[in-house]
Each structure stands twice: as structure tokens, then as C-alpha cells.
Amino acid sequence: MRILICDCSVDYSGRLTAHLPMASRVIMAKNDGSVLIHSDGGSYKPLNWMTAPCTISEREVEADEAEAGITQVWTVKHTKTADQLVIKIATVHDDISRDLGIDPGLEKDGVEAHLQELLAAQIEILGPGHRLVRREYPTAIGPVDILARNSDGVAIAIEIKRRGEIDGVEQLTRYLELLNRDPLLAPVTGIFAAQEIKPQARTLARDRGIECLTLDYDTMRGLDDADSRLF
Amino acid sequence: MRILICDCSVDYSGRLTAHLPMASRVIMAKNDGSVLIHSDGGSYKPLNWMTAPCTISEREVEADEAEAGITQVWTVKHTKTADQLVIKIATVHDDISRDLGIDPGLEKDGVEAHLQELLAAQIEILGPGHRLVRREYPTAIGPVDILARNSDGVAIAIEIKRRGEIDGVEQLTRYLELLNRDPLLAPVTGIFAAQEIKPQARTLARDRGIECLTLDYDTMRGLDDADSRLF
DNA sequence: GGATGGATCTCGCTT
DNA sequence: AAGCGAGGTCCATCC
Numbered sequence: 001m002r003i004l005i006c007d008c009s010v011d012y013s014g015r016l017t018a019h020l021p022m023a024s025r026v027i028m029a030k031n032d033g034s035v036l037i038h039s040d041g042g043s044y045k046p047l048n049w050m051t052a053p054c055t056i057s058e059r060e061v062e063a064d065e066a067e068a069g070i071t072q073v074w075t076v077k078h079t080k081t082a083d084q085l086v087i088k089i090a091t092v093h094d095d096i097s098r099d100l101g102i103d104p105g106l107e108k109d110g111v112e113a114h115l116q117e118l119l120a121a122q123i124e125i126l127g128p129g130h131r132l133v134r135r136e137y138p139t140a141i142g143p144v145d146i147l148a149r150n151s152d153g154v155a156i157a158i159e160i161k162r163r164g165e166i167d168g169v170e171q172l173t174r175y176l177e178l179l180n181r182d183p184l185l186a187p188v189t190g191i192f193a194a195q196e197i198k199p200q201a202r203t204l205a206r207d208r209g210i211e212c213l214t215l216d217y218d219t220m221r222g223l224d225d226a227d228s229r230l231f
Numbered sequence: 232m233r234i235l236i237c238d239c240s241v242d243y244s245g246r247l248t249a250h251l252p253m254a255s256r257v258i259m260a261k262n263d264g265s266v267l268i269h270s271d272g273g274s275y276k277p278l279n280w281m282t283a284p285c286t287i288s289e290r291e292v293e294a295d296e297a298e299a300g301i302t303q304v305w306t307v308k309h310t311k312t313a314d315q316l317v318i319k320i321a322t323v324h325d326d327i328s329r330d331l332g333i334d335p336g337l338e339k340d341g342v343e344a345h346l347q348e349l350l351a352a353q354i355e356i357l358g359p360g361h362r363l364v365r366r367e368y369p370t371a372i373g374p375v376d377i378l379a380r381n382s383d384g385v386a387i388a389i390e391i392k393r394r395g396e397i398d399g400v401e402q403l404t405r406y407l408e409l410l411n412r413d414p415l416l417a418p419v420t421g422i423f424a425a426q427e428i429k430p431q432a433r434t435l436a437r438d439r440g441i442e443c444l445t446l447d448y449d450t451m452r453g454l455d456d457a458d459s460r461l462f
Numbered sequence: 463g464g465a466t467g468g469a470t471c472t473c474g475c476t477t
Numbered sequence: 478a479a480g481c482g483a484g485g486t487c488c489a490t491c492c
Contacts, residue, residue: 001257001271003234005329015485019338024331026232026259031271039334040232040262043282045472047337049275049485083485096325098236100255103270106278110247112468113490136491141397141431142466143491162246162468166480170401174435200480246470274487280470314470339485373476373481396466398482429465 002029005094007069010037010048014083020047022090029056031099035076035085053079110217112162116145118220119160119193123148125220126156126191126213144175155179155188164194164212169204176210233260236325241268241279245314251278253321260287262331266307266316284310347376347391349451350424354379356451357387357422357444375406386410386419395425395443400435407441 004027010020020037025047028036032052039047056076065073069090076085116135119125123132129151137147137157146158157179159172172190179188190210192201197212205212235258241251251268256278259267263283270278287307296304300321307316347366350356354363360382368378368388377389388410390403403421410419421441423432428443436443 001236003236003257005232005234005327005331012485016339018485021335021338023335024329025334026234026331028257028269030269030273032273034272034274036269036275038259038261038267040331041265041283041334042261042263043265043472044267044275044277044280044470045486046275047334051274051485051487052272081485093329094327096236096327098255098324100236100257100271103256103272103278104252104254107250107252108247108470109249111470140434167398174397243470249470276469276471276487282470282472312470393483402482431466 001031001100002097003027003094004029004089004092006092007090008037009088011086012048012084014078014081018048022088024093027087027089035087037087048085050076050078050083050085054083055079112160115162115193115195115215115217115220116160118217118223119158119215120146122220122223127151130156139175139178141174141178144172144179147179155185156191157188158191158193160215161192161194162196164192164197164201166198166201166204168192168194169201169208169210172205172210173208232262232331233328234258234325235260235320235323237323238321239268240319242317243279243315245309245312249279253319255324258318258320266318268318279316281307281309281314281316285314286310346393346424346426346446346448346451349448350389350391350446351377353451358382361387370406370409372405372409375403375410378410386416387422388419389422389424389444391446392423392425393427395423395428395432397429397432397435399423399425400432400439400441403436403441404439 007022007024009022012018026038033054034052035050036046037048054076056074059073059075061070061073070088072089074087120132120135123130130148133147133149135146136143144157145160148156150156157175159168161168169192172192176188176190180186191213192205192210193213193215195215195217197214202212238253238255240253243249257269264285265283266281267277268279285307287305290304292301292304301319303320305318351363351366354361361379364378364380366377367374375388376391379387381387388406390399392399400423403423407419407421411417422444423436423441424444424446426446426448428445433443
């Protein structure tokens with residue numbers, strides 16, 4: 001890892017072209033070759049960057065560039081595409097290099113995949129007698145998160161989201177349309193399940209006869225732990 | 232802007248929970264309060280972060296933490312949500328602060344809008360006798376990218392994407408439904424045009440009687456250049 | 463390796 | 478303020 005705080009201008013060309021005029025910025029060059037250019041605001045997205053694998057080379061400063069105060073010119077080229085970053089550096093305020101080693105990585109908990117696991121394992125949340133047919137039930141336009149049947153044997157397609165918005169209802173509607181063409185399944189009803197369901201999504205779901213279910217992640221995880229403890 | 236290179240562990244809780252075990256990392260604290268934690272690999276996305284507006288506070292190091300070598304504990308709290316980041320810092324390798332000022336910003340020049348211009352100019356790509364009615368043809372739910380008529384005078388609504396996915400087909404479907412209510416236009420057929428069309432989107436389009444058209448950006452640009460050169 | 467859909471998405475525009 | 482569309486999206490997962 002090398003970090004430069006410096007005045008620089010940047011030109012990117014590749015999928016689009018973009019230009020950053022000369023200003024004070026942070027250049028972060030990672031061990032894998034990737035380069036990030038950050039300003040003192042904005043979110044985690046850099047102003048400009050190059051993803052690995054790529055190579056950094058330095059070329060001679062031309063006469064007119066030197067006159068403009070430029071002391072270094074870096075060219076960062078992506079190894080596989082034509083993407084390219086040209087960084088022209090004037091004053092360097094700081095320049096530090098340090099080996100950080102390999103990161104042990106991020107441990108996540110509470111994303112959509114986890115909700116799906118939990119609901120599949122606790123399918124009776126939907127009511128007594130419900131049973132799981134399968135997770136990721138395939139259709140021509142992609143898998144439905146969960147297919148289940150209620151105590152009367154009626155098929156239920158469940159779409160799970162962390163945050164339930166209108167797109168999710170549209171998605172479930174498409175699945176239901178397709179699944180209902182299958183005489184072995186029809187009639188299929190739908191359940192839209194999420195930790196939080198936006199009012200618009202709820203309205204659209206109701207309009208289409210789709211039931212909404214709010215999932216309490218902490219409770220579900222608690223039940224799961226309790227189940228585990230029984231064995 | 233303050234940059235720390237240090238050994239630290241991080242815990243995020245908010246929309247999900249995530250944990251980073253103790254390791255060497257870069258902590259970037261921006262002027263707007265946002266905090267980024269980077270490792271020496273990966274892409275431009277930090278391992279963990281907090282977006283502005285947020286506040287950073289430091290609390291006392293507890294006895295057991297001190298024993299584990301921790302020298303500072305930062306709590307970064309989002310101002311509007313319950314999102315929170317706890318950073319426990321052990322050894323500090325570098326600690327630099329510098330005011331970068333406000334960035335003049337990025338100047339972009341995209342490819343996406345260009346596709347619409349090119350197709351409008353080369354509408355006969357659709358077949359001989361096709362003519363443009365107009366780009367950005369207005370409807371109650373937003374403008375259709377292109378409205379054209381074929382050699383028989385039949386109206387054609389065209390939705391253009393750089394990458395054609397299922398959402399785009401949905402969008403075009405909504406436009407077609409509305410346009411077909413207009414007796415001066417109906418029947419309106421649809422064309423889904425993109426540089427690349429995903430199989431699922433293609434399937435859904437076919438199912439709805441929408442034609443798919445793959446656009447070759449380089450060829451179209453070449454034709455455009457050739458056209459320009461004629462004048 | 464390609465395809466697919468989530469994301470603490472971010473970002474910008476429109477209503 | 479909220480919704481919608483796009484992104485140099487990135488990214489894991491599944492086939």
C-alpha cells in the first residue's frame with residue numbers, strides 16, 4: 001500500500017472518458033495494483049480508480065507539463081481491457097508506503113441469503129401445516145426464493161427481500177404468472193416477505209392479491225438458536 | 232482528511248452486522264465525517280465504512296481492551312439512522328492529517344445517451360422504410376426512448392439500454408400498454424434494443440411479443456462517422 | 463467461465 | 478423527501 005497526498009489531475013478513458021482538474025487529493029495504490037483517487041468528501045466511492053489487475057508505469061514529464069508544475073506522470077493500464085488512467089502529479093504533500101499483509105476478511109450477518117435460510121427452516125411461521133417444497137425453485141425467468149405448500153396442499157411462492165420495495169412485488173408477480181401456467185402447481189398464491197415493507201409495495205401487493213409478511217430477523221435468529229440448542 | 236495506518240478491529244451494526252478481526256488497515260476519515268476502512272486489496276469498495284452525515288467520538292479504553300493492546304476506541308455514529316461503527320485501534324503506524332479543500336469535481340462523458348442518438352439517426356437499421364417519429368416520446372409514465380413507424384406505418388416503441396435486463400422489458404411493457412390505449416397510435420409494437428441482452432430478458436420479451444435487437448456500438452459509431460464525412 | 467441478482471449499493475435527476 | 482434509472486457499478490453464487 002502506498003498513499004500519496006498530492007496535487008494532481010486525472011484522465012480516465014475506457015468505458016467512458018472522465019477528467020479531474022488539478023486539485024489536492026489522496027492517491028491510494030494497493031498491493032494488487034489497483035489505484036484509488038479520493039477527495040475529502042463524498043462517500044466510499046473514489047472520484048476515479050482502476051481495478052486490479054493493472055500495471056502502473058511512470059513516463060518522462062514533457063516540457064510543457066514541467067512548466068505547469070508537473071513532476072510525475074503515472075499511467076495505470078488495465079491488463080485485460082483498454083481502460084487507462086493518466087495521473088499527472090504536481091506537489092507531493094505526503095508519500096507513505098507500508099505493507100499491510102492479507103486481510104482476514106469481513107464476517108457478515110443478516111443479508112438476504114440468511115433470511116431465506118431462516119424462513120426455509122421455520123416455514124411454519126406461515127401457519128401450521130405449511131411445508132417447504134424447495135428453496136430457489138427454478139422457473140424460466142429465474143428461481144423463486146421459496147416454494148412451499150400450505151396445509152391444504154396449495155402452492156405458495158415466496159419472494160424474500162431485506163427491504164421490500166415495488167420491484168420485489170413485480171418480480172414475484174412475474175413468477176406467479178409463470179408458475180400458474182403449470183397445471184401441477186396452479187393455483188399458486190404469493191407471499192412477499194421482508195424485514196421492512198414500503199407502503200407502496202404493500203399497496204401494490206394487496207392490489208394483486210399477494211400477502212405481505214414482515215420478518216423479524218432477531219426473533220427468527222433466536223428461534224433458530226433455540227432449535228439448535230434442542231439437539 | 233485524516234489517514235491512519237494501524238492495526239484495528241471493526242464492528243458495524245445497522246442494516247446488517249459485520250465484524251473485521253484485528254489486522255493492519257488504512258482508516259480514512261474525511262472532512263465531512265465519513266469514515267472508510269481499506270485493506271491492501273479488493274476493489275474501490277472499503278471493507279467497512281460510514282457515510283456522512285455522522286459523528287466520530289472516542290471513548291475510554293476498558294481494562295480488558297488495554298490488556299489486548301488496544302489504545303483507542305472510536306465510535307462512528309450516523310446522524311440519521313442507528314448505523315454505528317466501533318473501531319478498536321491497537322498499534323498506529325502512521326497518522327497524517329491534511330486539509331484538501333473542496334474538489335472541483337469529475338467531468339464525465341458517457342456512452343449510454345449516445346446509443347439513442349445513433350439509433351435515431353440510423354433508424355433504417357430496423358429495416359427499409361422505417362422512419363423516426365421522435366426521440367423521448369412522452370407518455371404519462373415517462374418518455375419512451377424512441378417512437379418510430381415501419382414501412383406499413385405501424386408504430387414502434389423502442390426502449391434502449393446499454394445492457395438489456397429484465398427491468399428494461401418491464402419498462403417497455405408499461406409504455407406499450409399506455410401507448411396502445413391511444414387510438415391514433417395503436418397497435419404499437421415494441422423493440423427492446425441493447426448492446427447486450429441477457430437470456431432471461433430475451434425470454435420475457437419473446438413471451439410478450441417484444442422483438443429484441445442487439446446494437447453494435449462500434450459499427451453504429453463507424454456508420455455515423457461515415458455519414459458525417461459525406462457532408 | 464458465464465450468467466444472475468444482491469448491495470450498509472452510490473449517484474443523479476425528477477416529481 | 479421519495480422514487481426511479483443507471484453505474485467504468487462491484488460482488489458472491491450457482492450453473
